[in-house]
Amino acid sequence: MEDGSCINVSESNMAINVLHIEDNPGDATLLRAMLFAADKKGFELAHVTRLSAGIEQLGRHSFDIVMLDMSLPDSSGIDTFKRIHEKAPHTPVIVLSGLDDEAAAMQTVHAGAQDYLCKDELNERMLARAIRYAIERHHADERLEGERRLLRSLIDSLPDQIYVKDCKSKFVACNTAVAKLMGFNSVDEIVGKTDFDLFPQSLAEKFHNEEIAVFSGQPRVNREEKIEGSGLTSSGSQRWMLTTKVPLCEPDGTIYGLVGINREITERKQVEDRLVRLLADLKRTNENLKAAQMQLIQAEKMESVGRIAAGVAHEVKNPLAVAVMGLDYLKNTLSVEQPKFAPVLNDIYEAIKRADTVIGGLLDFSRPRTLILKLDDVNKLIDASLSLIRHDLSKKHLTLNQNLSESLPKIKLDGNKISQVLINLLMNAIHATPENGTLLVSSCTMRASELGNSGVTFPPERFGVDDTLIVVQIEDTGAGISDENLSKIFDPYFTTKPVGEGTGLGLPVSRQIVELHGGVLDLRNRRNERGARATIAIRLRSDGTKIRTKTDSLKA
């Protein structure tokens, strides 16, 4: 029988094309007969007797299956299969063996053959079934292999490092990103190893511990860390890595391993950082806005106070003018004729003067003021102010303690206005302190930062941290200020004193004056003792330049 002469090329798509490579003519005939018997039209059989002819056939036609005798004139043993498989890797092969070479046939299955059949045990039904199964199985294998390859290239194309470990933390699989990170050429060099084979002991232990946690039920481990070594991006910022480990479970929940994913999160971190910074900026902006709003509200109050003040002043001063002029008229008439009226007239005059002072204070307060700056000694101003209120001190039997710095440098300020502030604060302290209480007046220099540490708050732009300040403090042993009132005491007209005793203008006017000096006026309760402490802080300018005042900054 000549090779190729007996090839039947079927037109039917339904028939299975079989290439039979068999040198024994009896076996060949038998197989043909069996297939025909099993299914008359089911198989188209091509038969060749040599391996070379089979390879040639595979190059020319496509077959659904190859039935291969292992021992051929031009080849024998597993080699026969390998050469066929090499030629047509996608064509399933059933190896036909004799009783004596069954072991070798077995090996071909390991090498990729679909099946092996012992020639001596063949029968028609089993043969047909074996062929159909082999083709089916082969298709299934091909599909599986395709999917496997797809998955493989999928995880290999991911930038994240992905790996699977078994319950002993041994690498079972990983993608090429893992191999690359660890400096290996292939993932096979990692599979089978543990972290103890790959990392320094301490690091490996840390990883191992978190994996033990995963194996004992922790649903997830997340770890963010800086990438050491080459841990900088091209723009020079720190690179970050997120490691996630989750357990792998059987359907019944038994954990049989874990999946780990390392992902670079530098970008996310940078965005986070930016967000945090933005948030901080936003908060600051918000606070500044609030402060500005408060200032606006305060300014608006001042403005309306100013309008009211001018109106009130006009309305009140005219009657006062009439009264004063009238008094002078009466004085000139009565003091001659009825001297006993003189003191009465004087009392009336004093009362008018007091009313006028109140109105004057109001006007003072409402007006934009200008400072008359002169180099002055703050301690002298304190002494002068104290001498004016000595009478009030002794009336209440108050003890006055003084702690004035002897080395206080002179500074440029408006002495009259600062005295006005000191008197306001001293009078408030006297009013607040019960009989036999104590007042403490002190002066010193300190750094702006020290002032901040002592609890006095001020807008950060007011002083530099290293600025030297002249600080005057007036402390009393009164009841202090309630939390509720604390936010109001600098409001114009806020007073807790009876009508006629308090105007509620002392503190706002005083603060205005101190702020015109570029300074800070603060009033709050003492920290650990009863009573309140008022603080005046004005920056010391060693170069003697003019203090920056509000009016200056407006002009600028």
Added chain:
Amino acid sequence: MILNTSKKKILIVDDEEGITRMIKLALEQTGHYEVYEENKPMRALTTAWSFQPDLIILDVMMPGMDGTEVAKLLKGDRRAKDVPIIFLTATVTRGETDDKWAENVIYIRKPATLPELINGIEQSIEAANASNGSGSQWIAGSQ
């Protein structure tokens, strides 16, 4: 006649009668002044023409026409321009009294005492006489 002219003639312009009356009483009581009250600021100039004062006292804040406008009117008048003016003001502070906006003008705060007012009147008239040479500016202008 001669005795009469030795009294200084003061025109006081203020919409508040209480003030003009009281100032008139107090000033005239001294025996050195003759005071004329004008409660309508619009009529200040014509009253000045007829009364021919040695000094005019003006309230700064008046309805209709305020003191500075009246003063401008007076200062723009050929006959009245050299008459010294005292502003009475309810709202003025020390700072503002310093910036004189015209010659022969001073400010006095309400409520002023009689001595303060007299002091201001005498100073103003003296200063005006010094710069004008003679006392009576009205003679030259009167017909």
